[in-house]
Amino acid sequence: MTQIGQPISRxxxxxxxxxxxxxxxxxxxxxxxxxxxxxxxxxxxKIIKIHTESAEKIKGVVKIFTHLNRPGKAWFDMQxxxxxxxxxxxxxxxxxxxxxxxxxxxxxVVAETFEAAREGASMIKVDYQETKFQTDLxxxxxxxRDAKKGMATLLKPPPPKPTGDFEKAYAESDFKASGEFIxxxxxxxxxxxxxxxxxxxGKGKLTIYDKTQGTxxxxxxxxxxxxxxxxxxxxxxxxxxxxxxxxLRPQYQLFLSVMAALDLKRHVRxxxxxxxxxxxxxxxxxxxxxxxxxxxxxxxxxxxxxxVAETSQFEDYTENVTNWSSMMYPADNTLFEQKLVSLDVNxxxxxxxxxxxxxxxxxxxxxxxxxxxxxxxxxELRLINYSTFNNAEKKPYxxxxxxxxxxxxxxxxxxxxxxxxxxxxxxxxxLVGYGMATGIWDAMQLPARAxxxxxxxxxxxxxxxxxxxxVGTLTVMTQIAADEFGLNMEDVLFFYGDSKLPFxxxxxxxxxxxxxxxxxxxxxxxxxxxxxxxxxTSNEAFKKAEIEEVTFKxxxxxxxxxxISFLEIINTNKDKPIRTTNFGYPHALKLRKYARAVHSAxxxxxxVDQELGTIKVTRALTAVAAGRIINPKxxxxxxxxxxxxxxxxALMEETIMDAQLGKYINQSFAEYxxxxxxxxxxxxxxxxxxxDKIINELGIKGVGEVGLVAMPPAIAxxxxxxxxxxINRFPIHFDELMES
Amino acid sequence: xxxxxxxxxxxxxxxxxxxxTLSINGQQHALTILPYVSLLDALREYLDLTGTKKGCDHxxxxxxxVICDGKxxxxxxxxxxxxxxxxxxxxEGINHPIQQxxxxxxxxxxxxxxxxxICSAIGxxxxxxxxxxxxxxxxxxxxxxxxxxxxQIIDAIMQVKGGDNE
Numbered sequence: 001m002t003q004i005g006q007p008i009s010r011x012x013x014x015x016x017x018x019x020x021x022x023x024x025x026x027x028x029x030x031x032x033x034x035x036x037x038x039x040x041x042x043x044x045x046k047i048i049k050i051h052t053e054s055a056e057k058i059k060g061v062v063k064i065f066t067h068l069n070r071p072g073k074a075w076f077d078m079q080x081x082x083x084x085x086x087x088x089x090x091x092x093x094x095x096x097x098x099x100x101x102x103x104x105x106x107x108x109v110v111a112e113t114f115e116a117a118r119e120g121a122s123m124i125k126v127d128y129q130e131t132k133f134q135t136d137l138x139x140x141x142x143x144x145r146d147a148k149k150g151m152a153t154l155l156k157p158p159p160p161k162p163t164g165d166f167e168k169a170y171a172e173s174d175f176k177a178s179g180e181f182i183x184x185x186x187x188x189x190x191x192x193x194x195x196x197x198x199x200x201x202g203k204g205k206l207t208i209y210d211k212t213q214g215t216x217x218x219x220x221x222x223x224x225x226x227x228x229x230x231x232x233x234x235x236x237x238x239x240x241x242x243x244x245x246x247x248l249r250p251q252y253q254l255f256l257s258v259m260a261a262l263d264l265k266r267h268v269r270x271x272x273x274x275x276x277x278x279x280x281x282x283x284x285x286x287x288x289x290x291x292x293x294x295x296x297x298x299x300x301x302x303x304x305x306x307x308v309a310e311t312s313q314f315e316d317y318t319e320n321v322t323n324w325s326s327m328m329y330p331a332d333n334t335l336f337e338q339k340l341v342s343l344d345v346n347x348x349x350x351x352x353x354x355x356x357x358x359x360x361x362x363x364x365x366x367x368x369x370x371x372x373x374x375x376x377x378x379x380e381l382r383l384i385n386y387s388t389f390n391n392a393e394k395k396p397y398x399x400x401x402x403x404x405x406x407x408x409x410x411x412x413x414x415x416x417x418x419x420x421x422x423x424x425x426x427x428x429x430x431l432v433g434y435g436m437a438t439g440i441w442d443a444m445q446l447p448a449r450a451x452x453x454x455x456x457x458x459x460x461x462x463x464x465x466x467x468x469x470x471v472g473t474l475t476v477m478t479q480i481a482a483d484e485f486g487l488n489m490e491d492v493l494f495f496y497g498d499s500k501l502p503f504x505x506x507x508x509x510x511x512x513x514x515x516x517x518x519x520x521x522x523x524x525x526x527x528x529x530x531x532x533x534x535x536x537t538s539n540e541a542f543k544k545a546e547i548e549e550v551t552f553k554x555x556x557x558x559x560x561x562x563x564i565s566f567l568e569i570i571n572t573n574k575d576k577p578i579r580t581t582n583f584g585y586p587h588a589l590k591l592r593k594y595a596r597a598v599h600s601a602x603x604x605x606x607x608v609d610q611e612l613g614t615i616k617v618t619r620a621l622t623a624v625a626a627g628r629i630i631n632p633k634x635x636x637x638x639x640x641x642x643x644x645x646x647x648x649x650a651l652m653e654e655t656i657m658d659a660q661l662g663k664y665i666n667q668s669f670a671e672y673x674x675x676x677x678x679x680x681x682x683x684x685x686x687x688x689x690x691x692d693k694i695i696n697e698l699g700i701k702g703v704g705e706v707g708l709v710a711m712p713p714a715i716a717x718x719x720x721x722x723x724x725x726x727i728n729r730f731p732i733h734f735d736e737l738m739e740s
Numbered sequence: 741x742x743x744x745x746x747x748x749x750x751x752x753x754x755x756x757x758x759x760x761t762l763s764i765n766g767q768q769h770a771l772t773i774l775p776y777v778s779l780l781d782a783l784r785e786y787l788d789l790t791g792t793k794k795g796c797d798h799x800x801x802x803x804x805x806v807i808c809d810g811k812x813x814x815x816x817x818x819x820x821x822x823x824x825x826x827x828x829x830x831x832e833g834i835n836h837p838i839q840q841x842x843x844x845x846x847x848x849x850x851x852x853x854x855x856x857x858i859c860s861a862i863g864x865x866x867x868x869x870x871x872x873x874x875x876x877x878x879x880x881x882x883x884x885x886x887x888x889x890x891x892q893i894i895d896a897i898m899q900v901k902g903g904d905n906e
Contacts, residue, residue, distance in 0.1 A: 013843035016851030017858060019791015019831035026790035114785055115774055191795045191803055191852040191886045241793070241852030242886050274796040470850030470887055637846045637889060644888030669800035669884060676881035678874075680890040 003479040003489060004698075007633035011475045011489070012239075012468070021239045024209040025195030025271050032197070033062060035260055035270035036117035037253070038107035038124050039279060040099045043662030044133035044344045047097040050107055051125040058123070060116030063264060065108040065256070070094040071263045079224040083217045083506055084248045086347065087150030088315030093252045094259075099128065100313060101346045102663040103279030108256045110268060133344035136659035137285045137310045144308045144339035148316040155444070155509070156355075159305075159322045160392040164333030169302040173293025177369035181290070181362040182729040184654035185310075185664070186283040188351050189672060192241020194280075195271040196257035205232045206261065210254050212237050213247035214506030215465045219499035221250040222258050238497035240469040245350040247469065248506050251280050275667040278655060281349025284309040285657075286321060286358050290366040293333075298376050298384040300329045305362060306337040312347040316340055319348075319355030323392065324440055325363045327597065330391040344662060350508060352645060353705035356441055357712060361650075364437035364713035365728060368720065377420065378436050378717065379410055382601075390595030398591070399692035401625035402438065402599035408688055409623030410436075413603035422724035430607040432618075433722025439600035439710025443627070443701040444511040447585040449502035450519035452481070452527040454578045458555050458566035460485055462523070463495040466504035466516045471704060472634030473512060479630055480517045480698065484524035486553035502581055510598065510702030513630060514695070519584030521697045526580040531557055535564050538572040586696065594694055598626040598701040600639075602646070602710035606718040613737035615719060617647050619682035622711060625690040627701035632687065635703045639685045642707020648674050649708070650715040651731050760824050764789065765833025775821045780804045782820035783830060791831035791855045795884070802883035805856040805863070806830050812863030814882075831855035836862055841896035849887035857883045861897045873898055 015021040040047075052064045080090035093105050109120035134140050147158075170176065192211060199207040206228070212218050215235040223230045240247060257270040272279075286309040293302035307321040322336040371378040388400045410416065418434040419425055425432040451463040462481040468474045474494055482492045495501055504516055532550055535542045541562035542550075549559060556563045570578065604620045622639055629635045652673040658665045666672050685707075692699040712730065719737070720726045727736050759772045764787070771786050780797070783789040783806070792815055795803035799817040806815045807829040838861050841847070848854040860883045864870060870879045877894055885893060 009843050009846065010848075012851070013848075014839075016848055016854050017831075017839040017842050018834075019789075019855045021851055022790065023793075023852065025794075026784070028788045114781060115777060189886060191793070191801065191850065191884065193794060240850060242850040244886070271794075274798065274800075470848075472849070633846050637849055637887075637892065640891060641849060641888030644890055668798060669796045670798070674884060674886060675888075675890065676884060677877040677890050677894055678881045680877070680894075683891050 003482040004630050006479065006631065008475055008479060008489065008631055010472060010634065011478060023192055023239045023241050024197055024211045024237060025269060027197055027209050029197060029199060029267045031267065033110050033112065033260065033264065033266050033268045034114040034117040035108045035110045035256055035268055036121040037105045037256065037270065037272060037276055038109065038121045039276060040102060040104040040106050041126065042099055042128045042130050043102040043135065045099050045128050045130040047099065047106060048127040048129055055109055055120035055123045058116050058120050060112040061120045062110045062112060064120065065094060065110065065260060066106065067094045067096050071259060082221045082249050083214060086152050086315045086317040087148040091314065091347065093255045101344055103276065105252050105256065108260060108270065110260050110264065133662045135343050135345055135657050135662040137287065137308070137341055137343065140341050140343065141308060143341050147318045147338065147340045156318055156320050159336035159338055160326055160334065162335045166302050166304050166333045166335035169333035170291055170293040170304065173301055174296045175294045175370060175373050176291065177366050177373060178291040179362065179366055179369065179728050181288040183286045183358050184730070185285045185657060186351060186653055187278050187655050187672065188244040188246035189277060189674065190242030190244060190246060193272050193274065193277060194251050194253050195269065196254045197269040198257040198261035199267050200261045200265055202265065206234065206258065208233065208235045208258065210235050210237055211240055211247055212250065213240070213243050213467055213469055213508055215467060215497060215499040216503055217506050218250045218254060222254070225255065226258060226262060235499040236497065237467050240467055243469045244352045245354065245508060246281060248350055248508050249281065274669060278664050278667040280346055282655060283351040283354065284311065284317065284348035288321060288359070288362040290362045292366045292370060294370050294374065298374050298381050300331045300385050302333040303329065303331045304335045305359070307359070308339045308341060310343045310345060310348065311340045312345055313342045315347040317348040319350065321355045321359040324356060324359050326392040327390050328438060328440055329385045330387040330389060353441065353708040356705060356709045357649060360437070360439060360709045361713045361716065361730065365716050368435070368717040369726065379406055379415060382406060382438055393595045395593060395595040398594040398596050398694040399627065399690050400599060401688050401690040402601065404688040405599060405601040405623035405625050409601045409603055409621055409686060412684070412686060413621040415603055422721050427607060429611065430609055431722040433606050433608065433718040433720065434603070435714045435716065435718030435721055436601060436603045437710045437713035437717060439602060439706055441510055441598050441705045441709055443596040443598050443695060444509055445514040445518065445586040445696055446505045446511055447583055448504045448515045448519040449581055449583050450516065450523040451502050451579060451581040452520065452523040454527065454531065454566050454570060456570055456575060456577055458570060460487055460492045461495065462492065462520055463501045464504045464516050464519065465499050465501040466512060467497050467507045469507055471638055472631060475634060476513055476630045477516060477520060481520050481524065484521060486551070487555065491555065510704040510706065513702055514700040517698055517700055518696050519582065522584040523580055523582040526582045527578065528552065530578055530580055531569050534573050534578065535569050539564050590694065596695055598706045600624045600706045600710045602714040604711060604714040604718040606715065606722055608719060608722045608737055613734035615651055615732065615734060615737065617681060617715060620711060621684040621686060622707055623686040623688060624703065624706055625688050626703045626706060627690050627692045627695060628699040629687050630700065635687065636685045638703045639707035640683055642705065643683050643711050644675055644680060645708045646711030646715065647679060649730060650712040654731055758821065760821055762820065762823060762828060763826065764828045765830060773820055775819065777820050778816050779818040779820045779823055780815040783815065789830050789832055793852055793855055795853065802860060803853050803856040805859040805883065807859050807863055810866055812860050831858060834858065834862065838862060838896065838900045841900050845892040845896040847892040847896040848889050853883060853885045857885065857893055865901055876901070
């Protein structure tokens with residue numbers, strides 16, 4: 001039986017349901033010091049004086065770090081740049097007296113107990129000199145400009161260049177639809193607070209338990225910033241209590257914990273509190289405009305999509321909001337634009353389906369608008385404009401089974417029971433609406449290394465520095481490795497979440513399974529060759545065997561009717577393990593001819609109370625074409641998670657900025673609304689068959705983001721169908737739907 | 741004025757630690773702590789029982805849920821000194837079919853809210869007040885899950901609870 005394709009339960013499941021899984025703030029450390037961060041109460045200006053006297057008197061307080069006494073650190077901005085740093089100068093904690101955003105860390109109180117550190121932090125008074133600031137995107141649109149280019153541009157190319165003559169084609173089109181779409185700031189808010197525990201061993205070596213999506217990213221950051229040799233910095237992160245992009249960059253508690261540990265020569269743990277979880281990266285607020293033109297028959301001929309997003313004053317964070325429509329719909333006349341406005345906020349950063357979950361709302365709500373204007377079923381409109389060719393890149397897709405998503409999804413959901421007119425369906429006091437939308441996400445793959453080992457006892461060990469942020473990486477990588485050697489799951493151990501293991505990039509963008517999975521395949525292939533080579537030295541029967549003629553099953557290497565066990569091969573190898581470390585990489589030459597993407601279609605039913613305007617997503621289905629699904633159980637959970645996030649995005653979550661104060665005013669789980677169990681009703685996921693022989697060895701595309709691109713617009717479209725009101729501002733609130 | 745308020749707060753820290761005994765998972769633990777140490781911090785930082793999680797420290801997320809005298813409570817809003825003599829059960833002391841049901845239904849991803857969800861579910865089952873799936877959802881809504889495993893969590897609870905899943 002092959003392991004790939006089996007719905008295997010998470011291998012770390014038992015540790016998680018018994019409380020035995022250790023997250024970064026949970027390692028028992030003797031004589032541990034605790035750090036508590038003091039955050040800036042102003043938005044922009046200078047620190048005049050930090051009054052630390054009272055805090056210093058508290059029993060147990062060891063040291064208070066501010067910009068005045070922080071130990072010397074790297075001088076150049078570049079040394080603070082991590083793998084995911086946007087163009088600009090990365091934020092440097094406690095660097096000087098300058099305040100760049102509200103909530104900026106300005107001091108760290110280190111104490112023998114958590115209570116003393118917290119109390120000390122609460123007693124610090126700061127004199128500031130405030131200067132004028134801007135935090136409101138809407139009143140600063142005149143400052144919109146192009147983004148600076150940098151390394152990050154490689155993974156996030158600017159929107160495609162204009163084609164044809166959009167203005168003319170739009171003016172002449174039979175049917176037009178347009179809209180302004182407004183999205184608020186969102187914060188990742190993983191359940192686990194950002195924590196770093198730095199262990200100082202006394203000989204200049206650090207072991208760092210960090211909450212991160214990239215152990216090596218943090219290792220390099222710490223090495224660069226503190227001038228340490230990389231081999232003296234080990235970052236360990238086997239369990240991560242959610243991240244959703246917030247761990248793609250080293251956060252400031254890592255810096256502060258390492259700084260204090262090096263200075264005090266002690267073990268130091270720094271944990272942010274929940275309100276401080278709103279002080280680093282976030283999904284930026286954006287304003288988008290669309291104008292789509294179509295023929296009488298429903299063919300889209302003209303596409304215009306523009307966006308303006310906020311960024312900080314010191315980095316140009318961009319996400320691809322307007323790149324998607326011409327990847328989906330082959331119009332000849334296109335015009336796309338993405339602009340930034342620098343505001344006095346911290347730099348935004350990638351948050352689950354960055355750009356896509358923002359842009360697809362505008363695209364798919366505009367498509368919906370066209371379908372009503374033309375009186376064509378929304379699903380039919382997508383089929384009329386269906387193409388397996390990516391018009392943005394002018395390349396065919398390596399595979400695209402989106403049509404199967406549309407058709408199978410519609411059938412299973414019962415789409416065809418929908419009555420076309422808005423406000424035409426009801427259930428008692430409630431209006432009922434059906435909505436659908438398309439989703440798309442890049443199918444990316446990066447280079448990574450992996451090590452594969454046949455151990456002395458004939459088991460397979462596979463190693464990568466990659467994290468498992470809860471997506472199922474441990475289980476899925478074990479399945480992939482097991483199949484390479486025809487082994488059972490029990491005979492394979494995957495080691496991960498540790499910077500001393502072979503290189504893996506940060507875990508995000510839905511590229512991890514393809515990236516690390518391919519590296520495991522490459523390492524396995526090399527290891528098989530090595531096994532055969534060794535077998536040939538001791539076993540006559542294998543002398544003439546070519547690697548292509550050899551198979552592996554249950555710990556045996558088989559050639560024709562002969563077999564040799566891994567233990568015998570190990571025996572030949574003088575009882576030493578046999579190991580290889582290899583790079584896995586995308587086949588650039590082969591892939592150059594193709595566009596690559598994962599697709600989905602979401603179908604949503606909502607109920608809207610006629611009197612109160614309250615909205616309930618009663619049921620939803622997302623059909624996904626994501627290549628080969630390694631583990632349908634964990635993949636389904638990934639998509640379901642994206643669907644819950646979709647409900648959150650469309651109806652609930654937003655970080656509210658008070659532009660008078662320059663401060664987010666709902667920095668808690670009581671006021672930052674995410675769905676609770678009672679908000680979630682019937683959710684269904686369907687994976688369609690998609691065999692992609694081009695994309696990579698295993699035909700993997702990735703499912704981390706695709707659950708969160710189609711469903712938010714599908715909810716908005718369902719609300720329109722139910723009520724006849726098109727609300728283009730997310731999240732949609734009941735007051736906008738109240739009958740007047 | 742400022743100096744005055746500083747002195748007042750500072751005086752609060754002169755409160756002396758006290759030695760208490762907590763009964764956790766059937767074991768007696770003696771510990772010396774300040775009276776304002778939360779039960780959550782006592783578990784995690786003083787007793788190395790880190791299975792109970794801190795998500796907000798404000799009673800808003802449910803990650804710190806433990807079972808106290810048969811009822812689910814929020815340990816971050818409970819002072820440890822208040823619970824002398826109480827019978828506290830944390831995830832480390834639980835051996836219940838709901839745990840396997842969570843694994844079978846893939847009712848977690850990152851696992852950070854899981855101990856709280858499980859303690860809350862056991863409390864709910866023992867309270868015996870809720871019947872329908874809708875009621876279970878309502879009664880579990882104090883436990884947030886950011887990974888979005890909500891549906892699987894309720895599926896797992898309904899399987900163990902038995903009865904009507906409507």
